[in-house]
Amino acid sequence: MGSWVLVFRALVLVLAGFSGSIRAYYGATDFITWEDMKVDVEKERLEVREERNQSRVIVVDLNGKGDSITVQGAVDMVPQHNSQRVKIYISPGIYREKVFVPDSKAYISFIGDENRTAETIITWNNKASDKDKDGYELGTYRSASVTIESDFFCATGITIENSVVAVPGSYGMQAVALRVSGEKAMFYRVRILGAQDTLDDDHGSHYFRQCYIQGSIDFIFGRSRSLYQDCVLHSTAKRSGAIAAHHRDSHDDDTGFSFVNCTINGTGRVYLGRAWGTYSRAIYSYCDIDNIITPSGWSDWNQPSRQKTAVLGEYKCRGKGADRRKRVSWSKSFSYKEVRPFLDVKFIGGEKWLRL
Numbered sequence: 001m002g003s004w005v006l007v008f009r010a011l012v013l014v015l016a017g018f019s020g021s022i023r024a025y026y027g028a029t030d031f032i033t034w035e036d037m038k039v040d041v042e043k044e045r046l047e048v049r050e051e052r053n054q055s056r057v058i059v060v061d062l063n064g065k066g067d068s069i070t071v072q073g074a075v076d077m078v079p080q081h082n083s084q085r086v087k088i089y090i091s092p093g094i095y096r097e098k099v100f101v102p103d104s105k106a107y108i109s110f111i112g113d114e115n116r117t118a119e120t121i122i123t124w125n126n127k128a129s130d131k132d133k134d135g136y137e138l139g140t141y142r143s144a145s146v147t148i149e150s151d152f153f154c155a156t157g158i159t160i161e162n163s164v165v166a167v168p169g170s171y172g173m174q175a176v177a178l179r180v181s182g183e184k185a186m187f188y189r190v191r192i193l194g195a196q197d198t199l200d201d202d203h204g205s206h207y208f209r210q211c212y213i214q215g216s217i218d219f220i221f222g223r224s225r226s227l228y229q230d231c232v233l234h235s236t237a238k239r240s241g242a243i244a245a246h247h248r249d250s251h252d253d254d255t256g257f258s259f260v261n262c263t264i265n266g267t268g269r270v271y272l273g274r275a276w277g278t279y280s281r282a283i284y285s286y287c288d289i290d291n292i293i294t295p296s297g298w299s300d301w302n303q304p305s306r307q308k309t310a311v312l313g314e315y316k317c318r319g320k321g322a323d324r325r326k327r328v329s330w331s332k333s334f335s336y337k338e339v340r341p342f343l344d345v346k347f348i349g350g351e352k353w354l355r356l
């Protein structure tokens with residue numbers, strides 16, 4: 001073998017190694033795309049098992065016509081430290097189970113039939129005061145029906161519910177439907193139903209688009225950096241309640257809840273938000289707000305010092321609930337320049353991890 005051939009081979013090896021490391025770094029999977037939220041159901045059903053494995057789709061079907069009869073069963077089939085997207089197609093039905101996606105299983109999609117979202121339901125009914133098997137109270141955090149701790153999760157076409165009938169304000173009635181603690185996640189046309197503390201938007205950068213979120217008290221809460229775009233926020237409060245309770249401890253944190261072009265309706269007299277942490281940040285822009293908002297709009301969580309540090313306010317909202325004349329003086333009426341960074345996916349770093 002001539003030395004040129006050896007040099008050539010060495011070069012090929014170096015290049016292959018180089019492109020391999022590029023791929024590992026940027027990873028073809030390190031994005032969420034529309035494709036990640038689609039599955040050809042007919043094809044999946046017809047195909048033989050082996051081929052189905054290759055296409056990395058797991059079918060959940062209550063009647064035993066898929067790979068698993070439970071959603072958790074499908075999650076359990078995904079290998080630990082999985083590095084490629086796995087789509088879990090959930091056939092219409094009511095799945096009465098608690099679902100946990102551990103942080104060791106990234107790139108999972110939950111996909112339901114786009115026309116049967118309301119009939120494809122994962123539901124459970126734990127509340128904070130329920131006890132675990134060792135006799136300890138679950139607390140709000142562990143009450144979730146569905147918990148996502150992994151990165152690059154996405155979901156579409158399904159309903160996630162906590163069915164506890166909450167007595168407003170009584171002890172231990174926090175009952176989370178969905179907790180999202182993974183670094184990056186997208187929810188598209190997902191319905192999230194509960195009462196007190198429905199959505200624990202706990203940690204990470206998240207994108208909620210055209211979702212329906214229902215609850216009564218602090219029904220969207222957590223420490224995340226999240227964009228809620230074109231969503232319906234539906235209050236079921238009988239009397240008082242609150243939509244957003246964002247937690248932020250420092251002026252330098254890039255976290256916050258940004259609601260853009262959302263519809264806010266339902267019942268009760270609810271606050272747009274409450275300053276859970278000292279630097280709590282929640283912004284409503286271009287939203288359509290029905291006549292269900294407490295005129296003062298915002299609460300300092302009985303901590304007057306937070307009035308100076310919380311970033312809570314509105315920009316160009318419309319509807320009877322958008323009248324700012326009686327708002328607390330410390331809430332903000334933003335200028336376009338001020339809200340500009342919160343209006344699109346750049347707020348959540350989406351240019352780096354969303355390809356839509």
Ligand SMILES: *[C@@H]1O[C@H](CO)[C@@H](O)[C@H](O)[C@H]1NC(C)=O
Pocket residue numbers: 049050053067
């Ligand atoms: C394909 O899936 C079935 C059931 O889900 C499993 O038993 C089998 O081991 C898989 N085959 C491969 C090659 O992964």
Ligand SMILES: *[C@@H]1O[C@H](CO)[C@@H](O)[C@H](O)[C@H]1NC(C)=O
Pocket residue numbers: 113114115
């Ligand atoms: C949902 O309905 C639309 C309009 O009828 C149709 O075009 C689409 O194929 C349906 N999707 C599924 C998954 O059946």
Ligand SMILES: *[C@@H]1O[C@H](CO)[C@@H](O)[C@H](O)[C@H]1NC(C)=O
Pocket residue numbers: 210230231261
């Ligand atoms: C606002 O949301 C509505 C309802 O989802 C949607 O039809 C409309 O296109 C959105 N408008 C903009 C400017 O994004």
Ligand SMILES: *[C@@H]1O[C@H](CO)[C@@H](O)[C@H](O)[C@H]1NC(C)=O
Pocket residue numbers: 232263264265266
């Ligand atoms: C709330 O708004 C959504 C979206 O516009 C609409 O579909 C729904 O019927 C409204 N609900 C009430 C009670 O007004």
